[in-house]
Every structure is written in structure tokens, then in C-alpha cells.
């Protein structure tokens with residue numbers, strides 16, 4: 041079979057080429073979301089993050105804590121232990137750790153060895169999210185958290201949800217940078233047939249990749265048509281901006297209006313979605329989502345309808361990418377893929393992830409070596 045080359049930006053790529061794939065190591069020197077703030081309380085919550093086992097809880101004063109989930113004695117998971125005040129008593133032989141992760145008691149002896157403990161990870165609350173730093177402690181600067189102020193802004197009515205996603209985080213980044221899939225994977229939910237072929241603009245600044253797709257005129261899918269009052273309007277506009285903001289975060293911002301109205305009279309409707317990705321293992325991730333709208337903020341029924349429809353669509357991504365992951369598991373030529381022109385932002389994103397992962401490994405091996 042021959043392939044038309046004009047729209048191909050690359051032919052079959054091999055793993056040796058610089059695009060991240062599911063074999064690329066994680067990037068640790070970044071803030072990731074460990075949990076929604078309200079998941080962490082006066083109990084031990086176990087979660088695997090970037091391959092590491094972490095246990096989280098909240099002190100009596102309300103401070104969220106994240107520790108390595110592995111007793112220093114014989115590696116028993118501390119998450120299978122119990123809280124005593126602000127300390128964890130290991131469920132195997134009773135070694136006790138304080139909230140800093142320091143070992144403070146060994147029940148079988150009078151003296152507790154000093155300087156022993158488990159790692160405590162920086163954990164910072166920003167609105168409804170708890171951000172964790174699993175990389176080099178010295179680089180953990182909370183100012184680098186890609187906080188989304190709109191999530192906390194009363195002008196935006198927000199709902200949130202979570203999927204345990206059965207795929208590699210790189211493929212979800214790619215999915216979010218290639219919204220041509222709306223016309224196919226989401227044909228019955230949020231997609232319309234004209235979406236994939238609509239004109240688009242790119243801004244590919246390193247580490248901040250932006251794709252703007254303008255679908256004008258169009259007819260909106262029911263979830264947007266019913267909620268904006270533009271249902272059935274053949275002159276609707278749908279302007280979507282997808283942004284890769286960090287290895288942990290994408291933001292999708294969409295504006296809807298009736299393009300037949302004069303510009304100064306148009307009512308505009310805005311929605312935003314924070315797609316928050318925290319790798320769990322090489323083939324699974326924690327997918328947190330916060331979705332907001334700047335209209336009908338107090339209309340609970342409308343909010344519920346939008347949430348239900350949107351999460352049905354996001355579930356199509358989860359199921360679709362899970363199927364993709366399983367298909368790759370069964371192939372020994374899984375590095376084979378071709379890219380077309382509309383893949384440019386996804387390719388840029390994957391190259392960036394690869395570069396970051398390689399740089400981090402080099403840095404670590406230099407320090408060790």
C-alpha cells in the first residue's frame with residue numbers, strides 16, 4: 041500500500057525518534073494532582089502516583105499530608121496501618137511515624153533509632169485540588185503549580201469528576217491535542233461531523249502548545265445547544281482552544297454564539313475544562329476533571345444535565361483509549377504509527393514530554409554518577 045505523502049508530517053516513527061510513548065519514563069519534577077481535597081481526611085488513603093506508592097491523610101489541625109507508603113522496617117504499606125493523632129502506627133510491628141515521616145517509636149525497644157523515616161512529599165491545596173511534588177525536593181516551588189483561578193471564581197459554576205483511566209498518560213495528552221476525534225469517537229455526544237475538517241490555528245511555544253479550532257457556522261450538539269439556547273440554530277459558532285499547560289494539565293476553553301447576530305449584540309457562552317492527568321503506572325492514570333461554565337451559574341438542573349452529558353463523552357475517551365492500549369499490548373510492532381498535518385500539536389507535545397523525561401534522567405544519572 042502506498043501512502044499519500046503531502047499531508048504526512050512523518051512516516052512510520054520508531055521508538056528511537058524523539059516522541060514520548062508509553063515506554064517513556066515519567067517526569068517527576070512537576071506538580072501533579074494527587075487527589076481532590078475532599079478525598080483526604082482522617083483516614084489513610086493509598087494511591088499510586090507516577091509508579092510510587094503514596095499514603096495521604098489529614099492532621100487533626102486539617103493539614104493534608106503525603107508520605108511514602110512503605111514502612112522503613114519491612115516495607116509494610118503504611119496505608120494498611122492506623123492513625124493515632126497525627127501519627128501512623130504501622131499495621132505490622134507497630135513502628136510509629138510522625139507527620140514529617142520521621143520514625144518516633146519502636147514498640148519492642150526503649151530507644152528509637154534516630155534519622156530513620158519515610159519520605160514526606162510536598163502537598164499543596166489549590167482550590168479543590170491537592171498538588172503533589174514527587175521529584176527532587178529542592179525544586180519543589182509551589183509558585184510553579186499551574187493553578188487555575190477560574191475554578192475558584194464564583195463567576196464560573198464548576199462540577200468535577202474522576203476516571204481511573206486504563207491507558208498511558210501520553211496517549212491522553214495526544215487525545216486532548218487532537219480534537220478531530222470529536223467527529224468520530226464522540227459522534228453521539230459532543231461531536232459534530234464538521235468538527236474534524238474545520239480550520240485551525242496553532243501556537244507551538246515550547247511547553248505551552250495551543251490549538252484553536254473555529255467551527256463556524258455549525259449546529260451545536262444537544263449538550264451545548266440545549267444549555268445555551270442555540271439548539272437547532274444553523275449559524276452557531278463553536279470556537280475551541282485546547283492548551284497543553286504542563287505534563288499534568290490541559291485546559292479546553294470553548295466559546296459559543298450565534299454568528300448571524302451582529303458582533304456587538306452577540307451573547308457569548310463560555311465553558312472551560314481542566315483535564316488533569318496524573319500517571320499511575322505505565323498503562324493507567326488518574327484522570328481528574330473540573331468543568332465550568334460562565335452562564336446559568338445557579339441553574340442546578342442545567343448543570344446536572346451538562347455534567348452527565350459531558351462525563352458520558354469523557355467516558356468515551358476512557359473506553360476508547362483503554363481499547364487502544366489493549367490493542368498495543370497485543371502487537372510487537374507497536375512503535376509503528378504515522379502522523380498527518382493535524383497531528384502537529386500532538387507531536388509537539390509528545391516531543392516535549394520525551395525531551396523533559398530524557399533531560400530528567402540525564403540529570404539524575406549525572407547526580408548519581
Ligand code: FES
Pocket residue numbers: 111112113114115116130131132133134135
Ligand atoms: S513493617 Fe512496619 S513495623 Fe515492621
Ligand SMILES: [Fe+2]
Pocket residue numbers: 215221222225226353354357
Ligand atoms: Fe475526547
